[in-house]
């Protein structure tokens with residue numbers, strides 16, 4: 001690409017993220033948090049687009065077949081969205097972002113879309129932690145993929161400032177985590193289960209109480225609602241899409257507490273009673289298809305079906 005087409009995705013991206021972090025750290029108002037998320041999201045996308053642009057400028061067009069230099073110069077085109085950006089990074093630039101990181105980037109982007117329509121419900125702690133996570137991912141991406149040693153002085157200055165800012169965020173997150181140590185330990189002693197919170201991405205979501213709650217960001221929800229949110233962020237599964245495609249939504253009745261709160265992830269986790277089982281230790285009842293706990297020498301049915309059979313005999 002010739003010099004005249006050089007537009008400042010990178011500088012803009014770094015600037016947006018810095019501005020976003022400044023909004024978040026001010027924590028004065030809901031509107032600060034909103035602009036924090038909006039700016040961080042815009043910055044992340046610009047930075048990923050910078051990498052695509054270095055591969056070939058047409059890759060930042062939503063429809064590559066419509067790409068032409070005139071549109072590029074006038075900036076009058078629909079640009080590629082985050083999901084497709086990540087896809088192109090993988091398929092065309094051969095850059096794989098680890099699955100967990102990708103999940104957090106997409107979830108953060110979804111937060112942004114939600115807040116555009118419904119405003120914002122996350123606490124400051126939740127936004128502090130989730131933005132620290134996604135910005136750290138993007139800082140690594142910059143170091144690995146965008147050759148910061150060749151940055152111009154402005155980009156260099158922004159990048160330095162960004163790293164300073166994020167280490168301050170990391171400190172705040174760490175301080176808060178330290179302050180939660182005792183609570184986490186006592187939750188564990190009480191037999192409660194802890195998993196990753198869909199709001200702040202910390203492993204501080206406590207399952208097994210009447211309400212599901214996060215110690216870090218104070219997110220609270222009914223167990224089934226929390227399970228559904230967890231499935232959509234942690235497993236990138238959208239119930240509507242799954243049902244439309246005829247798939248199975250991974251939420252079932254728990255064999256222990258009978259609530260519709262058992263999530264099928266790498267293991268079975270119940271968001272209501274906090275019990276969890278390895279995949280191989282539950283099976284579907286041959287009669288009613290409900291999950292039951294496998295026990296040696298017992299017939300392949302759930303308790304209800306066994307009981308029903310015995311009353312019939």
Ligand SMILES: [Zn+2]
Nearest residue numbers: 197200214217
């Ligand atoms: Zn949380």
Ligand SMILES: [Zn+2]
Nearest residue numbers: 254257270273
């Ligand atoms: Zn349960």
Ligand SMILES: [Zn+2]
Nearest residue numbers: 285288302305
């Ligand atoms: Zn059954």
